[in-house]
Amino acid sequence: MAEGGRKSDSHVLDNGAKIAVIGGGPTGSFFSIFALKMAKMIDMDLEITIFEQKDFSQKGPGGCNRCGGVISELLVQTLAVEGINLPDSVIRKGINSYNLHTDQGDVYIATPSLDKSIATVHRGGGPRGVTETEKESFDNFLLGQAVKEGAAHSPAKIDGVERKNGRPRLFSKGQEMGEFDLVVGAFGLTSPTAKLFEEVGFGYRRPGMITAAMGEVALEREIISEYFGNSIHLFLLPMKDIKFAAIIPKDNYVTVCILGKNVTGKVVDDFIAHPKVRAVLPDSVPVKLSCRCFPRMNVGAPKKPFSDRMVMCGDAGSTRLFKDGIGAAYIMGKAAAKTVVFEGVGSDHFQKYYYPVYRDIVIDNLYGRFLFTVTDLYRKNSVFCRGMLSVVKSEQKRADSTKVLSSILWDMFTGNERYKSVFQRTLDVKMNMEQVKNMMKILAGRGHG
Amino acid sequence: MVDGELGRVYSDGEVIFKEGDRGEEMFVIQSGRVKITKTTSSGDMEIAILESGEIFGEMALFDKLSRSATAKALGEARVLSIDKRKLFTSISRDPMMVFNILQAMSRRIRSLNEDLKKLRQEKLDAAKVCLSEDEVCALVLGKAKNMVPADNGSIMLIDEESHGLSIKAAFGTESDRKVKLTIGEGIAGNVLKTGRAEMINNVSTDGRFLAGELKIQSIICVPLVWRSYNLGVMNVSSSAEKVFTIDDLKLLDGLAMYAAIAIQNARVFANLSVITERFIDDASSLDIS
Numbered sequence: 001m002a003e004g005g006r007k008s009d010s011h012v013l014d015n016g017a018k019i020a021v022i023g024g025g026p027t028g029s030f031f032s033i034f035a036l037k038m039a040k041m042i043d044m045d046l047e048i049t050i051f052e053q054k055d056f057s058q059k060g061p062g063g064c065n066r067c068g069g070v071i072s073e074l075l076v077q078t079l080a081v082e083g084i085n086l087p088d089s090v091i092r093k094g095i096n097s098y099n100l101h102t103d104q105g106d107v108y109i110a111t112p113s114l115d116k117s118i119a120t121v122h123r124g125g126g127p128r129g130v131t132e133t134e135k136e137s138f139d140n141f142l143l144g145q146a147v148k149e150g151a152a153h154s155p156a157k158i159d160g161v162e163r164k165n166g167r168p169r170l171f172s173k174g175q176e177m178g179e180f181d182l183v184v185g186a187f188g189l190t191s192p193t194a195k196l197f198e199e200v201g202f203g204y205r206r207p208g209m210i211t212a213a214m215g216e217v218a219l220e221r222e223i224i225s226e227y228f229g230n231s232i233h234l235f236l237l238p239m240k241d242i243k244f245a246a247i248i249p250k251d252n253y254v255t256v257c258i259l260g261k262n263v264t265g266k267v268v269d270d271f272i273a274h275p276k277v278r279a280v281l282p283d284s285v286p287v288k289l290s291c292r293c294f295p296r297m298n299v300g301a302p303k304k305p306f307s308d309r310m311v312m313c314g315d316a317g318s319t320r321l322f323k324d325g326i327g328a329a330y331i332m333g334k335a336a337a338k339t340v341v342f343e344g345v346g347s348d349h350f351q352k353y354y355y356p357v358y359r360d361i362v363i364d365n366l367y368g369r370f371l372f373t374v375t376d377l378y379r380k381n382s383v384f385c386r387g388m389l390s391v392v393k394s395e396q397k398r399a400d401s402t403k404v405l406s407s408i409l410w411d412m413f414t415g416n417e418r419y420k421s422v423f424q425r426t427l428d429v430k431m432n433m434e435q436v437k438n439m440m441k442i443l444a445g446r447g448h449g
Numbered sequence: 450m451v452d453g454e455l456g457r458v459y460s461d462g463e464v465i466f467k468e469g470d471r472g473e474e475m476f477v478i479q480s481g482r483v484k485i486t487k488t489t490s491s492g493d494m495e496i497a498i499l500e501s502g503e504i505f506g507e508m509a510l511f512d513k514l515s516r517s518a519t520a521k522a523l524g525e526a527r528v529l530s531i532d533k534r535k536l537f538t539s540i541s542r543d544p545m546m547v548f549n550i551l552q553a554m555s556r557r558i559r560s561l562n563e564d565l566k567k568l569r570q571e572k573l574d575a576a577k578v579c580l581s582e583d584e585v586c587a588l589v590l591g592k593a594k595n596m597v598p599a600d601n602g603s604i605m606l607i608d609e610e611s612h613g614l615s616i617k618a619a620f621g622t623e624s625d626r627k628v629k630l631t632i633g634e635g636i637a638g639n640v641l642k643t644g645r646a647e648m649i650n651n652v653s654t655d656g657r658f659l660a661g662e663l664k665i666q667s668i669i670c671v672p673l674v675w676r677s678y679n680l681g682v683m684n685v686s687s688s689a690e691k692v693f694t695i696d697d698l699k700l701l702d703g704l705a706m707y708a709a710i711a712i713q714n715a716r717v718f719a720n721l722s723v724i725t726e727r728f729i730d731d732a733s734s735l736d737i738s
Contacts, residue, residue, distance in 0.1 A: 038545075041548075074535060074539070076455060076529070077529065077531045077532075077535065077536070077539075078539055078546065080477040080529055080531065081477070081504070081531060081536065081539075081546055081549060081550065082546065082549050083502070083549045085477065085479060085501075085502050086455065088454050088479075088480070091454060091455060094454050094455045094456070115455075115456055115457045115529065115530055116454065116455050116456060116457070117455065117456070117529065117530075119455055331543075334543065334545075338545065
């Protein structure tokens with residue numbers, strides 16, 4: 001605040017600066033948590049209000065942020081180092097392994113330490129019809145952490161954004177919610193709020209999207225332990241419209257998650273009915289899932305994710321392709337918080353300090369696209385697929401730590417590493433030679449066959 | 450402990466890492482408690498009890514040295530390990546990640562400084578009220594001098610190395626401080642051996658007496674006994690005959706009882722001082738990793 005009570009035009013925040021965060025999902029919460037922590041480091045008071053009309057403790061679709069709900073090993077560890085320990089009440093299952101299923105065979109890939117280092121969570125209060133009450137939703141926990149840190153939570157739905165004297169103003173049901181020094185867009189892709197920001201006129205456009213499918217299956221805890229243990233089941237099947245799919249155990253539910261191009265109800269039904277999937281699921285599971293949704297997924301990135309006093313994060317900006325959306329929310333939320341607290345809220349500040357992190361994710365997703373294209377090749381070609389499986393199987397039997405292909409698959413499907421790093425490992429000559437050798441053997445076997 | 454939680458469960462007393470191990474990972478306690486101990490010359494020393502949410506084992510990752518302490522589960526504890534390579538990759542991408550670790554390390558350094566300050570203060574306080582063995586002997590002999598009409602006196606204690614008696618304190622005519630007696634030798638050596646106080650008012654008639662440069666006619670010699678251990682003897686003598694009375698003997702024997710306790714306490718304190726010194730030295734160089 002400048003002298004005489006007049007607000008400063010400076011893009012560097014002062015004590016008492018007002019920040020509005022639109023969206024109380026992981027991105028909005030991470031931004032708020034870190035902005036408040038960092039501001040405290042330099043004795044700065046920030047007034048952060050998170051606008052989120054959804055009640056994440058609510059059961060069923062109303063409280064759900066519709067996602068697979070897997071917190072990667074890297075993110076679990078990073079959050080622990082940051083002092084954000086996921087409590088038992090939030091974690092539905094600790095995961096220590098993956099089972100990869102293909103039409104050519106299956107392979108089991110475990111964490112080297114056998115620690116349960118991946119967490120599965122529910123984003124809302126639980127699927128439709130859930131009765132247990134002792135568990136908490138991940139989004140609700142994180143929003144609670146932001147509030148503990150000092151943020152205010154408002155359930156008001158923002159339906160108007162405009163600029164006046166260079167500052168953003170927000171409205172809800174025709175009522176002005178205030179003038180802010182910064183507005184952080186941390187909303188979902190299908191939220192009408194996205195359109196409001198497109199209309200502000202700084203060049204923001206929603207990123208490209210695809211439709212995915214999520215389904216929840218209620219099962220007894222004992223059945224889940226027996227059939228799934230602490231393992232996520234991944235499916236790379238030669239099915240049209242499905243890039244890959246996963247069945248994720250969560251306490252007394254399993255989440256079926258299908259990624260592809262515009263997945264429909266029929267695609268979901270076909271997947272569930274596939275013999276490879278049926279072999280994993282207990283016989284008691286109905287072919288049609290009782291609870292399912294078709295969320296839109298970000299597969300692109302807006303060219304202009306910021307302007308003076310406005311910045312877009314998470315799904316509203318760029319996120320990681322197909323994987324680790326919550327990890328991307330952490331990276332982007334924190335990068336925005338650092339810029340805002342230590343640098344400023346001007347377009348030039350975001351360009352210099354926030355955009356490089358944003359661009360890294362965009363570039364990394366290009367490596368991801370390439371890797372998923374290669375994965376498609378393996379998924380569709382039986383020789384490639386069998387060659388890969390035989391290498392992974394022999395790696396898993398080895399006691400040494402040189403399990404290159406296993407680590408590639410692990411990091412690729414757990415979202416544990418950046419795609420660029422995974423890509424670099426795919427260039428390993430020895431591993432590729434081993435695959436080629438196995439493929440040649442398979443081809444030779446066919447020839448004689 | 451229910452299934453499905455993060456990390457690895459360690460049972461009570463199970464070692465998470467040992468002192469001297471190579472540090473490849475740091476840890477965050479998810480639930481339960483972890484005890485950190487350090488091996489010292491006087492046994493295992495507890496450094497800290499860590500609670501849920503606390504970080505440990507991080508310093509070995511930063512200073513590249515082996516673990517300087519042992520971490521064990523105290524009761525059942527669930528601990529998440531964080532791989533060194535992944536941690537440093539993450540820190541290189543986002544150096545602010547290290548802030549929380551720095552905060553934890555700062556808290557620990559502050560706590561260690563406080564402990565160190567307390568230890569030093571306690572050592573100073575103890576030093577003020579405790580005397581050394583030599584000081585106790587001189588003090589006791591001063592009291593004895595005021596109690597009986599003696600010209601000379603000495604306290605002789607068993608030398609642990611030679612197992613003989615050597616003078617620790619003396620008063621009167623310049624005496625030979627280097628006099629050493631073996632157990633059973635002379636009147637003093639005999640009193641030490643029997644553990645019985647003696648008063649001899651004419652030493653020339655006592656065949657055990659070993660004559661020296663000093664002219665001695667009368668002598669009282671009392672043993673210094675702590676519990677069942679003979680620590681030494683206290684002698685007072687006079688150049689005149691029949692100077693001492695039976696009351697003098699009783700007084701000195703009573704004084705000898707308290708003198709023996711004081712000497713033993715001085716020895717215990719001396720040992721404690723050594724241990725404290727080592728503890729402070731260890732504490733000054735320890736870290737919780």
